[in-house]
Amino acid sequence: MSFLKSRLLISKLLKFSKPLTLTAATKKNASLIGTGALGFGCFCYFVRDGYRHRSPFVLFAQEPRTKEFDVDDFIHEKLEKLKGSIAEVVREGGEEFRAECKEDNTNDIATPGEPLEDNSLTANIEELVGQTDSDKAEFDWNQLGDILKPYWKLMTVAVGSALVVAVVNIEIPSLLGAMVDIVTRKLMCSAGPGIILGMDSREQDFEFLVRTPALKLIGLYLLQSACTFTYIYSLSIVGEGVATELRRRMFASMLNQNIVFFDTHMTGEIVSRLTSDIQEFKSSFKQCISQGLRSVSQALGCIISLYMISPEMTKTVVIIVPVIITIGSVFGRGLRALSKRAQEQVSKSSGHAEETLSNIRTVRAFAMENEELERYSGDIEKARKLNTELGAGIGVFQAGSSLFLNGVVLAVLYTGGKLISEQSITSGDLMSFLVAAQTIQRSLSNLSLLFGQYVRGIGAGGRVFQYINLPVPYDLTAGHTVMLGDRLEGVKGDIEFHSVWFRYPTRNGEYVLKRFSLQIPQGKVVAIVGPSGSGKSTLVNLLQGFYPVEKGEITVDGYRIDLMDPNWLRGEVMGLINQEPVLFSGSIMENIRYGKPEATDEEVYQAARNANAYNFIQDFPDGFQTLLGERGVTVSGGQKQRIAIARALIKNPTVLILDEATSALDTESEKIVQETLDAVSRGRTVCVIAHRLSTIQNADLIAVVADGRVAELGTHSNLKKQKGLYYNLVKQQEYKAKTPKYSSSSTKSSQCDRQRSSKRHMIYRQC
Ligand SMILES: Nc1ncnc2c1ncn2[C@@H]1O[C@H](COP(=O)(O)OP(=O)(O)OP(=O)(O)O)[C@@H](O)[C@H]1O
Ligand SMILES: [Mg+2]
Known part of the structure; x- marks a missing residue:
């Protein structure tokens, strides 16, 4: 049962069911109790001497949910009478629901609370809008898993193909090594007495010798191409699907947001999350899976190959890699925070640009082009600085890691050369070794590049999920309609405002x-x-249910509008x-x-x-x-x-x-x-x-x-x-x-009023 449905139901219960006997109360008070009950599982407060006091009990229902509500003295007395009573069990859509008034053990007796005017601005907005601070955006892995579920087959194909490509890449060096060995033998053969001992004349034939590894190589190259196409194509299908679903979910979440959300967030900023953040996430997703997977498995596979050739040299490589990874992850944390700030600033500047362009007539009418340009320039300058810092950070990271990696290659070359001179390995082995070591180096540098992409992708995805996961204040299809038939x-259409108290949450x-x-x-x-x-x-805003009233109620034909289907x-x-x-x-x-x-x-x-x-x-x-x-x-x-x-x-x-x-x-x-x-x-x-x-x-x-x-x-x-x-x-x-004289100024004021709505901050100055 949805939260809203439950709320409606409990409010109905409290209004109409016998044990609670609230039908006897006036419509206003009954609905006020309804309001209290709407926060089912709520702690009730009442007001005395200008202070909030915790009521000795809590309104409780199935699926308790902690909330706090103010009730006045009169309602408080009513609630006291209700203590312990249980509303009849109601079944709706096969689900049971019951409401009861329970003892609140957390605070026995009414104790003086905070003064009434205790709502701090941010607390209230956060309650209505949810957490939207991009610094606190968390990546929702569970939801990504949920979105990926329908694509599991394609994902398996993509991952499988990427792994095949990696394995092929590991296999190639040893085949190349084998070919080099053949070429070397042939060279030795032509330079020496002409015959290599232990080989018949057929085996001495270069083409014969080279055929098997060459055919294998050709086969592997073909397999590599086919698998490369497969994983790129299937990942692009999955990536596009994930991006589309993210966009759909985020747009749906935005459409259902409280109007307060739009009072406090710039449209451009929202659009930027919907477009560039999702784009960023999509490309990171694709790259991290394809190249990341390939690079990791190639690096691992090649390390195994190296180990088989020379365990000693490989140890050196394997010791250095975790050091790089540890340093990288510490560094990465800092980069991630920087990336978030940079992207936030980019969104902000896009927001300003969008606002300016969509109100271009007002901008032009007030000859504010230069000021707008200055404002935008200031914004993008900040974004530039942050992104440059980020670039420097990523640069330091990549330069550092490539220094390490080159060091590894040098060490490998040095040790490999020594081993050849000691005749512990052949020149083919050295070839394999070099190619494998180079593959490791390439894979690891690729991983360090990917790391930057990963940082940006996780940041962008986190911001998208943050908006998707905002609490939905309205269930657009919930509520009940009073109309029957036509x-x-x-x-x-009998409308009434009953002692309504209201202030804008902002x-x-x-x-x-x-x-x-x-x-x-x-x-x-x-x-x-x-x-x-x-x-x-x-x-008008309240009549349309754009904002919740703080106290009192608005009714249509005697029905509270906040209980009706807003759609x-x-x-x-x-x-x-x-x-x-x-x-x-x-x-x-x-x-x-x-x-x-x-x-x-x-x-x-x-x-x-x-x-x-x-x-x-x-x-x-x-x-x-x-x-x-x-x-x-x-x-x-x-x-x-x-x-x-x-x-x-x-x-x-x-x-x-x-x-x-x-x-x-x-x-x-x-x-x-x-x-x-x-x-x-x-x-x-x-x-x-x-x-x-x-x-x-x-x-x-x-x-x-x-x-x-x-x-x-x-x-x-x-x-x-x-x-x-x-x-x-x-x-x-x-x-x-x-x-x-006045009429012209009145025209001006009406113009000002008109334009004020679209360009508030600017027009106040002018008017
Ligand atoms: N979205 C909002 N957020 C915060 N305060 C607002 C918001 N909209 C209006 N206000 C404030 O609420 C008060 C009432 O505004 P409202 O728009 O209802 O006035 P109005 O009577 O319609 O004025 P006008 O005749 O100029 O249209 C004003 O002080 C206004 O600044
Ligand atoms: Mg108005």
Whole structure:
């Protein structure tokens, strides 16, 4: 049973099962207890005198999992009553599940705890996002094994062929030695009396003598070529398969990440892990297996050959090799850390480059090309320094190891020559010895080269696995849907915020919403207005379930949205149109269909008609097949907005959320889009956020948000009469509209707002 399913189940149990008798509590409190239970296996805290106190028991369920939750005094009393009770056993999908309230033996009595505001920034983000610090990236060998499982046959073929190549390479020196011996004998024969004793005339024939080893050599060369092709080809199949699977897993993990993850990580950095890190890992994987395996077995095999020729000389070689390996591994640890830092810096610079290029219009509008170039140059300069250091490190390593290895060869030559002079070995033996010693040297230098590759590959793979293994906050298919049968009849679209407390995890200090309560009744248009930064868009983020609320709850038709299937909720129930809709590169048809992938062409046309977009789309030479540039840059702002409206409408959402949907448009386009929105709003629950108050005068209800809560609530005329915040906002805008100077500055501020979203840090300065 998945974590989310269990959570849902226990929350259902605590809400509805008899032993826990929580159905008697108010909906809010029941669901709060549900929230407590959501962290099943959780330690509960309650708050008294501004301090957190550990509750004397823990909510416990199957698969305990330690978590901590705050509950208020009231809930704490309730939990005390529940102590020892066990919810009825529920079976779901053949699995049993039960919830119980258990004594917490770790801390008997409530003891004063830390003050309430104890959440440190990093702790909270790490809890939500998981560990993403690349320094702490660990390579997940188990998962690699899991990915490799389907390829075990090919891997066996690859490893087998590489080993055959290695064995052949070991065999070749002795055959070459045999040939040299024959040539030497022949030379001796021609120089001497003409006949070698003990050999008949046939045996004296060079061609006859050379045929067998030559044929063997030809056979071995052919085998070597065939096996080389086999292992390279099969490894490339495995390597590509592993890379594809890694990409798939990482992309899936990214798509499911909490929005906080994207608040705290640059897209370019993520893309860099998805592309260059996986590429790096793939090539290291292939090289380490093919060349590594070959080099290791060749070196070992040749050491055995050497041993057979001369045990004494071989001992010298074998003693030196472990010394090199020990020094290498100590050195390698340092290189690995350096490699991680270097690759991290490369990712960072790619992130900046990506951000700049994807916002090139803003960059150009602010003439920031030089500054961006400087920033990027600074980044790549750091990367260059780190990579140069890494290069130096790898260079020292390789130079050192080749010095050692050359020393080995020299020692071998010296001893070999001595042995020949003592006539302990033949010249053929020396030839074999030299070739074998050279093969060892080549193999070991290859290994030292591979070591650098291995360091980079493990670093890159570790970073990829780190993202793949991030905890998945959302199970996109979990949760329950409240609708039965037809969607629109199933969901009424009655939305309510119940005393919601919320602050962004990346900015833990300040609450954006403080006990925020608001009802958006079914089928009504509720406008939300308020000063910039008062939290209007935050409400939209929460409605879509992008962030968990800290306290309180948000419900649709009385059901908590965090218990619903988020896919269904965002994909089918809610339609969002915001200030800067993002269209994807592709045709207009594809973009509209993005709202409902299974929609027929006719449905797309109808959505376009409803969005007042049909005519202008048809006027394009390619009609609905017109290709949009990246992020829809090839159509005007008003056209883009209407395509986005069509995309939202095609799913026929019950709830329509309009966040400054017209504020980026000029007056003419705004008028067209506003009319469109008015028309499509009929019969739906609409939550509209607007700066320009003239556009929301007809809303059924207007909520003025200030200081994290609803400061005023009523219709346009009511609110005006109150002469409060709303009245002042209206007056301000009327004044601005009348004064040309202000109206132009308001345009500027709206431009600034618009651009701020894409280039925050820069625009704050300018505005
Ligand atoms: N992703 C985020 N991470 C951290 N803080 C954020 C984030 N998004 C918004 N904020 C902050 O939350 C507060 C409310 O922002 P929000 O976007 O909801 O305001 P708004 O009322 O929609 O403003 P505007 O009218 O300018 O669109 C602001 O102080 C803002 O800086
Ligand atoms: Mg906003």
